[in-house]
Structures are given as structure tokens and as C-alpha cells.
Amino acid sequence: MENDELFQTAKELFDADKYAQAETLLNQLILQNRKSPHVFQMLGTIYYDQGKFTKAIRAFRRAIEIDPSFTDASLGLSIILNDLGKYEEGRKVFEEAQVMLQKKSAEDDPYVNEKLALKHDELGELYVHYNRYKEALDQYFKALSLSTRRPEITMKIVDCFKTLGEYDKAFKELRDLIKQYPMFIGARLKLGKFHFEKGDVIAAIEAWEGVLERDPENAEAARLLKQAQAKDLTSFNEIHPN
Structure with missing residues (x-):
């Protein structure tokens, strides 16, 4: 399966809440060097759903490293940190996401x-x-x-x-x-x-x-x-x- 086709299939499975199947394809994409923020954001969401918070945090942070303006990953990370009682860190991540979102909106205006x-x-x-x-x-x-x-x-x-x-x-x-x-x-x-x-x-x-x-x-x-x-x-x- 081609790289783009694999990503599309993984996204469709993710959107359909078929997380176990999506996870397998997303990890294949990472092995094939398809390290896009969307891949890590989806993995972060899957790991969060599975209760694997450390893995989820790592995946969301990786997505943000690749694209600091990718607010979906920032918001996902903020939610996990709040769930873990790390309110100050979660607030900081959320505020940074808000700033990036406003900046992105201004750039697209x-x-x-x-x-x-x-x-x-x-x-x-x-x-x-x-x-x-x-x-x-x-x-x-x-x-x-x-x-x-x-x-x-x-x-x-x-x-x-x-x-x-x-x-x-x-x-x-x-x-x-x-x-x-x-x-x-x-x-x-x-x-x-x-x-x-x-x-x-x-x-x-x-x-x-x-x-x-x-x-x-x-x-x-x-x-x-x-x-x-x-x-x-x-x-x-x-x-x-x-």
C-alpha cells in the first residue's frame, strides 16, 4: 500500500473509531518515515483512549515539535495534563495553543x-x-x-x-x-x-x-x-x- 493511501486508510479507520486497526497503520507510517503531525496527533488520541497517558503525551508533544501551530495536538496534550492533575502545565499548553490559533487566523485573514x-x-x-x-x-x-x-x-x-x-x-x-x-x-x-x-x-x-x-x-x-x-x-x- 502506498504511503498516501496508507495514511488515508488510517485516517478513515480513526474517524470511524476503529482505533486498534488505525494504530497499526499509523505505526507503519512512522516506520516508513511519514512523521506528520496528523499521524502523531491520531496516535496520541488513541493512546489517551487506551489509558496509555505517557505514550499519549509523547505522541502529542512530537506532533507539536513538527508543527507548533497544530492546535489539535496542543489541545489534546492540555486535556491529558489536566486529567493528570498538572493544571498549571496544562493551562500553559492551552494558552500557547490559543496564541498560535489567533496567529494562524491572522495569517489567513x-x-x-x-x-x-x-x-x-x-x-x-x-x-x-x-x-x-x-x-x-x-x-x-x-x-x-x-x-x-x-x-x-x-x-x-x-x-x-x-x-x-x-x-x-x-x-x-x-x-x-x-x-x-x-x-x-x-x-x-x-x-x-x-x-x-x-x-x-x-x-x-x-x-x-x-x-x-x-x-x-x-x-x-x-x-x-x-x-x-x-x-x-x-x-x-x-x-x-x-
Whole structure:
């Protein structure tokens, strides 16, 4: 039986209160190095049900060592300690579990994440204002990890890389952004400008034609495309004079 299949079977047996069968499979998982907090938490619960408190405490503590934010194991451990009369220790474990639960809830809260992202974004702009682009990049990447405003923040990252002369990184960020958001016109416009500035007129033309395919009325793309086509024609005439 494959590792994942074994875990799923053990969990189903555990959920069905078939603890003896589940225990056998869970111990097999540990022997196979599947040492997840869920495995030890289930074993801790089984040992508690069997009255094997020392084993249960050890299993719950192992689950918490693997993942301190795994509150199911913390609460299980707290209950056993209280049952054994270790009220102060049980209270401490419970309070730590509450703190981790609150922290986890905050980390998973989109509103909180967006507020924090906004602060990192603002700090990034402040660094840019003082020409401290490396520090700005650090803040923008932190904002990016928290925010749903990926296109907007990535464009700021691209500008920082360009200013620092790191064109390869700027190009990569733009290409990745376009791949993820193919209808984001701003990224395609900027990619064309980068190509044009680097002297790759054909690539610039392709980028701006891509904009007009998606937004035929885009005046900026039309203007830039006309400029690039004129330059391309001039270059062709210089290479192939009549």
C-alpha cells in the first residue's frame, strides 16, 4: 500500500473509531518515515483512549515539535495534563495553543494580509523616493507575498530591477506576469518599451502588436508601434540601400 493511501486508510479507520486497526497503520507510517503531525496527533488520541497517558503525551508533544501551530495536538496534550492533575502545565499548553490559533487566523485573514501588504508597498515607495532601490525591492516582494494586487506590485518590482540595471530579472518578472495575466495590457506595453530601449525593435513590435490584438483602441500601443515600425524600416533601408 502506498504511503498516501496508507495514511488515508488510517485516517478513515480513526474517524470511524476503529482505533486498534488505525494504530497499526499509523505505526507503519512512522516506520516508513511519514512523521506528520496528523499521524502523531491520531496516535496520541488513541493512546489517551487506551489509558496509555505517557505514550499519549509523547505522541502529542512530537506532533507539536513538527508543527507548533497544530492546535489539535496542543489541545489534546492540555486535556491529558489536566486529567493528570498538572493544571498549571496544562493551562500553559492551552494558552500557547490559543496564541498560535489567533496567529494562524491572522495569517489567513485576507483583510489583514492586504493591510500589511499596503504598508510594505508604501515603505517600498518611500525607499524609491530616496533612490534606495534594493531596500525597495525587499519591501515590494514582502507586499507581493501578502497581496492579491500582483500586477500592480510586480510592475514596481520591474521598475526597480530596471533602474538597478538588472534587465534579465526585470524581463523575467514581466514575462511571468504576462503568462499569469495575459490580458494585463500595462505589462505588455512595458515589455515592448524594454525591448525597444535594448535595440530589439522586432520584439518590441511583437509586444505592441500583442497589445492591439487584445485592445485595438489602445492609443499608446498604436503610437509606439508606428514609431517602432518607422525605425525598423529606416534600419532596413540603411542595411539595404537602393
